[in-house]
Amino acid sequence: MKDPLSDLVGYALRRASSAMMEDMAKRMGALGLRTSEASVLMLIRANPGITQSDLCRALGIQRANMAPLIARMEARKLVARSRSDGRSFGLAVTEAGEELAASARRVSDEQDSGLLAIVPPEHRAHLLPALSALWRADQSSSGQ
Amino acid sequence: MKDPLSDLVGYALRRASSAMMEDMAKRMGALGLRTSEASVLMLIRANPGITQSDLCRALGIQRANMAPLIARMEARKLVARSRSDGRSFGLAVTEAGEELAASARRVSDEQDSGLLAIVPPEHRAHLLPALSALWRADQSSSGQ
DNA sequence: TATTGTTATACTCTATAACTATA
DNA sequence: TATAGTTATAGAGTATAACAATA
Numbered sequence: 001m002k003d004p005l006s007d008l009v010g011y012a013l014r015r016a017s018s019a020m021m022e023d024m025a026k027r028m029g030a031l032g033l034r035t036s037e038a039s040v041l042m043l044i045r046a047n048p049g050i051t052q053s054d055l056c057r058a059l060g061i062q063r064a065n066m067a068p069l070i071a072r073m074e075a076r077k078l079v080a081r082s083r084s085d086g087r088s089f090g091l092a093v094t095e096a097g098e099e100l101a102a103s104a105r106r107v108s109d110e111q112d113s114g115l116l117a118i119v120p121p122e123h124r125a126h127l128l129p130a131l132s133a134l135w136r137a138d139q140s141s142s143g144q
Numbered sequence: 145m146k147d148p149l150s151d152l153v154g155y156a157l158r159r160a161s162s163a164m165m166e167d168m169a170k171r172m173g174a175l176g177l178r179t180s181e182a183s184v185l186m187l188i189r190a191n192p193g194i195t196q197s198d199l200c201r202a203l204g205i206q207r208a209n210m211a212p213l214i215a216r217m218e219a220r221k222l223v224a225r226s227r228s229d230g231r232s233f234g235l236a237v238t239e240a241g242e243e244l245a246a247s248a249r250r251v252s253d254e255q256d257s258g259l260l261a262i263v264p265p266e267h268r269a270h271l272l273p274a275l276s277a278l279w280r281a282d283q284s285s286s287g288q
Numbered sequence: 289t290a291t292t293g294t295t296a297t298a299c300t301c302t303a304t305a306a307c308t309a310t311a
Numbered sequence: 312t313a314t315a316g317t318t319a320t321a322g323a324g325t326a327t328a329a330c331a332a333t334a
Contacts, residue, residue, distance in 0.1 A: 001202060002167065002190040004249070009256050010164050012275035015204065017161030019282035025323095026246060036324080039149060053292060058145060058262040059182050065296055065325065085252045086333045087292040105148070112153050119274045126270035130263045131156035137262045138163035152331055169300095180301080206303065211317055230310045231315040 013134075020115065031086045031100060031114040034127065036061065037134060043102040044079060049090040072098070157278075163258065171251045175244060180213060182206065182248040185237065188223060189245040193234040217241070 006013040016023055021035065028038045039059055052066050062068075070091070073079040078097035081089040093101055114123055149155040159288045183203055186249065188194055196210050205213075214235070216224040223239035225233040237245055260268055 001194070001198065003202065004186050004190040005252075006273070006276070008252055009259050009272050009275065010252065011183070011280060012167060012272055013157075013161050013164055013259075015279035015282075016275045018159045018204070019279050020157055024154060024284075035325080039155070039328065042148050046148040050145070051197060051292080056147065058147065061160070061324095063293070064295080069321080070293095071171050085292090088333095089293085108149075108152055108154065115153050115278060117155075119277050122275070123270040124273040125199075126267040127274045128151070128156055130155065130267040130271045131152070131160045133263050133267070135156060135159035135163050138159075138167075155319080177319085178300085195315075206305080207316065209302065215317095227310090229315090 020111070024108075024111060025046045027111060031103055031107065033100070033104060036069060038108070040066075040069060041073065041078060041097060041101045042104055042108070042141065045093045045098065046090045051084065051088040051090065055089065055091070076102065149163060164255070168252075171255060172248065175247055175251065177244070177248060181217060182252070183214060184210075185217065185222060185241060185245045186248055186252070188235045189237045189242065190195065193228065193233040194235045195228065195234065199235070 003067075007024070024035050028035050029102070031038070033041070036059075040055060040061075043055060044060060047054075052070055053063060055061070056063050056066050063085055070079060074081060078100055080092050080094050082091040117128070118128055168179050172179050175182070180203075184199060184205075185198060187202060191198075196214055197207060199205070200207050200210050212222060216226070220224060222244055223240055224236050224238055226236070228234040248281070250266075260271070263271055
């Protein structure tokens with residue numbers, strides 16, 4: 001069968017990302033986390049006191065979608081909120097959240113090692129710089 | 145702000161793919177196509193007589209989701225179906241479909257050039273081989 | 289006026305289960 | 312038994328609009 005798509009970087013990018021995300025969903029699911037929850041948890045852990053809006057800007061998530069996500073994690077006592085000003089909350093991980101965030105980080109690192117192991121050695125060091133350039137150059141992610 | 149995710153290949157892969165797909169959706173939308181429809185159209189064009197199931201295996205789409213997609217494109221007279229055996233149809237692009245497929249291919253090539261232009265020159269040639277290795281190595285895509 | 293958090297809502301993509309007709 | 316196509320359905324991700332409270 002002819003495959004007119006296999007020489008397209010964009011197509012390979014989508015397929016690689018889908019495969020990786022499916023694998024990641026399985027790994028984080030084993031911890032009781034969605035992938036979005038895992039990234040949020042890791043980012044709060046690294047930035048205690050961060051607000052929901054700052055999280056949204058960092059992760060490219062809409063505020064409207066962050067609200068129920070944080071609510072779920074607060075209900076599970078993984079994250080605690082404290083008023084920072086009248087509008088916003090400062091977020092921090094609880095003890096349970098700290099443990100889970102550490103596990104999520106470990107899982108992420110494991111997956112990353114696995115991904116890099118699949119990439120032929122001569123291409124390996126180029127992947128992260130190339131991908132970082134692609135998403136940092138994106139215009140649409142800057143506006144909310 | 146600390147960013148514990150930016151050194152993860154998996155995270156960069158997801159962000160780069162999201163940005164690319166958003167851009168692609170805009171470009172294909174201008175042609176009246178969804179991204180999935182565009183890829184299907186290009187693949188049928190390159191493989192006249194292909195069945196829906198073969199398309200599904202090539203593109204990693206579920207049969208259940210292919211049915212309404214093909215139905216839409218048949219209703220728009222972009223694709224024609226003819227019985228190949230009692231179970232399956234052979235698919236082919238119509239004249240209108242051929243034109244639209246050519247436009248979709250042009251749009252894809254344009255985007256790809258733009259993507260590669262963003263990647264620093266020393267990393268450029270490594271991107272497609274690295275991504276191809278990643279999604280071709282994926283286990284879950286082989287089973288339907 | 290702009291920002292934060294929230295609710296409601298809708299659209300797309302994707303996945304599974306169940307069914308029929310055929311090989 | 313396995314495969315092709317179909318339908319119904321549900322989950323997840325994501326987007327916009329509108330609102331109240333606050334800066």
